[in-house]
Amino acid sequence: MTETALMPLPAGFGAPALEAHAISAWFGDRKVLDRVSLAMPARMVTALIGPSGCGKSTFLRILNRMHELVPSASLAGEVRLDGADIYDTGVKVTEARRRIGMVFQKPNPFPAMSIYDNVVAGLKLTGTRVSRSGRDLLVEESLTRAGLWKEVRDRLRQPGGALSGGQQQRLCIARSLAVRPEVLLMDEPCSALDPTSTRRIEETITELASEVTIVIVTHNMQQAARVSQQCAFFLAEQGTPGHIVEAGDTTQMFGAPVDPRTADYVNGRFG
Incomplete structure (x- = not known):
């Protein structure tokens, strides 16, 4: 699997607040992510989409050093917040998690x-x-x-x-x-909620996005389309580790994706 290049953000997105560079992750000997790179724009919402088991939640936990709480877990690559790698030895875990909630x-x-x-x-x-x-x-x-x-x-x-x-x-x-925090990570925050509560959480996300960079994992394609400005489509095919198939502007991803697998997923043909 080749590394997903760290794509330049679309025009108007400004500088990234958070950047993942060539992230690979393991639980014991099992590799679950393969060289994932993604720039997440400041004060906007990035949605991570894809079928269950493709590494979205693992990637999210890597973004604020929660992956290392699992005894068998390991990783390679960098996560940069405002240009500085949060995994550098001089960075305290508590400070990283304060800045990235x-x-x-x-x-x-x-x-x-x-x-x-x-x-x-x-x-x-x-x-x-x-x-x-x-x-x-x-x-x-x-x-x-x-x-x-x-x-x-x-x-x-x-x-x-x-x-x-x-x-x-x-x-x-x-x-x-x-x-x-400068960044707020949200792992399927509405999956256990009723439609009314879901709508209120989505309103909250929209209101917060002008102040805080948000990265959300969701299996709800309509939700991803409603709340995010950027999407990243994760996939793990035939037992291979998870990787990003395509990432970019949400409207583009849902309306005219480049990869046919993205089109199949966002239109409900699998997953």
């Missing part, structure tokens, strides 16, 4: 912790000191940016686990935003 497929608020304490939980993990009045402002700001403030402002001391599924997911987004 993650929202998981299943909402995971701390259930016994209040809504307020859920939002500020990341401050302790990153060693960030904020005054009480500063925390109050940060909670309101983060919940507002996550589209949840009006719904919970009168019950901030109630448990986060008492919220609905969609509200819990937005609480997790607020928790990630509280440490002021």
